[in-house]
Structures are given as C-alpha cells and as structure tokens.
Amino acid sequence: SEQNKNNFRYLELLISFEDKNTSDIIKDLIEIKKVFLSNEDSFHYFQAEEHLICIFIENGKYKEALDEIESKDMNDLCSKNKYFEANKQLLLGKLAKKESEPKLNSAIEYFENVYQFIEDFTITELTWKVLCEMSEYYYKRGNKIKAKEFAQYTKATIEHIAEKITDNKMLQNYLTETQRQKALKSISEIIKD
Numbered sequence: 001s002e003q004n005k006n007n008f009r010y011l012e013l014l015i016s017f018e019d020k021n022t023s024d025i026i027k028d029l030i031e032i033k034k035v036f037l038s039n040e041d042s043f044h045y046f047q048a049e050e051h052l053i054c055i056f057i058e059n060g061k062y063k064e065a066l067d068e069i070e071s072k073d074m075n076d077l078c079s080k081n082k083y084f085e086a087n088k089q090l091l092l093g094k095l096a097k098k099e100s101e102p103k104l105n106s107a108i109e110y111f112e113n114v115y116q117f118i119e120d121f122t123i124t125e126l127t128w129k130v131l132c133e134m135s136e137y138y139y140k141r142g143n144k145i146k147a148k149e150f151a152q153y154t155k156a157t158i159e160h161i162a163e164k165i166t167d168n169k170m171l172q173n174y175l176t177e178t179q180r181q182k183a184l185k186s187i188s189e190i191i192k193d
Contacts, residue, residue, distance in 0.1 A: 006035040010048060022059055026052065042077055046084050049074060053091050062099040069095070083126070086117040090130055097137070108137050128157040132183040139190050151187035158184065 010032050017025060029052040036045035049068060056065035068074065069091055078085040093110030095101070114130040135150035158180065165171040174180070 002035065003039050003041065006032060007044065010044065022055060026055060037073055042081070046077060046087070050087060050091065057094055057098055062095060062101065065095050066101060066103070082117065086114045086126060089113045090126065090133065093133060111137060123157055123160060128154050128161070128183065131157060132187060135187055135190055144193065147190050151190040154183060154187045
C-alpha cells in the first residue's frame with residue numbers, strides 16, 4: 001500500500017540522515033509528510049514535520065521553520081491534540097532560542113508552557129527534551145542552581161525511561177541516539193560546573 005511504502009521510505013530516510021545532504025533530506029521530508037497528511041496519519045505526519053522543522057532550525061533556516069510551525073495543517077493538527085501542541089511549543093522555544101523574531105515570545109515562555117503540560121501526564125520523550133531545554137536556558141543566563149536542578153531532572157528522566165527497556169540492543173540504541181547523546185553531554189557539563 002502507499003502508506004506502507006511511505007512508512008518504509010520515512011524509516012530509510014531516518015537511517016540515512018548522516019549520509020545525505022540537507023537539501024535532499026528536506027525535499028524527501030516534505031514529500032513524505034504530504035503523503036502522511038493525505039492518508040490522515042497524524043502521528044507520522046507530525047513526526048516528519050518535527051524532523052523538518054528541527055533541520056530548518058539547525059541550518060539557520062528560521063523563516064522556513066516558522067512557516068512550517070505556523071502552517072494551517074500544523075495548527076489544525078495541534079488544535080485537536082494537546083500532545084502535538086506541547087511539542088509545537090517546544091519547537092517554538094527552540095526557534096526562539098536561535099531567532100529574535102518579533103512574532104515569537106521568549107524561549108522560556110514556550111518551555112514553561114510545555115513544562116506545565118507535562119506535569120499532568122506520564123513521562124515521555126517530551127519530558128526530558130523540555131527539561132533539558134530549560135536547563136540549558138537557565139545555564140546560559142547564569143542561573144546555575146536552576147540549571148543544575150533541571151539537568152538532574154533530565155538525567156533522571158532519561159534513566160527512568162531507559163530502565164523500562166528490557167532488550168539490550170534497544171537500550172543501547174536508545175542511549176546512543178544522537179539527540180539524546182547531545183542532551184546527556186550538555187547536562188553532565190551543567191551538573192559538573
């Protein structure tokens with residue numbers, strides 16, 4: 001089916017991120033997310049959109065990132081799903097850290113919105129991501145006490161999630177994933193300081 005082919009294409013793209021150039025990844029993600037959207041696969045659509053926005057932010061394409069975040073499809077999806085809305089707030093916070101766009105609030109406002117959201121839910125990947133962002137935010141602003149507190153929460157959250165993974169290979173993959181590795185390195189430096 002078209003959906004299965006698109007899922008497979010998306011997985012292939014995720015595996016080959018390091019081997020492809022950024023413009024090819026962007027082009028592929030745009031095509032993939034359109035298929036997910038047309039098939040009403042909101043979960044995978046959001047994942048592909050999130051990857052695309054992060055790539056835009058990492059490569060200084062802030063206008064493109066904001067356009068994706070503010071797109072009608074993204075807004076429609078987030079209005080129906082609070083978890084997606086919280087992830088969108090995290091993306092806005094990441095963008096606000098990099099870009100002083102007049103449309104954007106300060107990064108910490110977005111991070112605090114996400115933090116308030118996660119307090120009412122079980123621990124997810126979103127939990128450690130926002131805790132790490134808050135730790136880095138406070139650290140860069142010189143509030144080392146708050147930074148260390150959030151860094152310790154981040155570490156404990158990642159460890160808590162890791163404890164639930166019983167397969168050694170999956171656990172290794174979880175702990176060595178690039179984004180998680182960056183976060184662990186960042187928070188360990190904050191905790192040591």
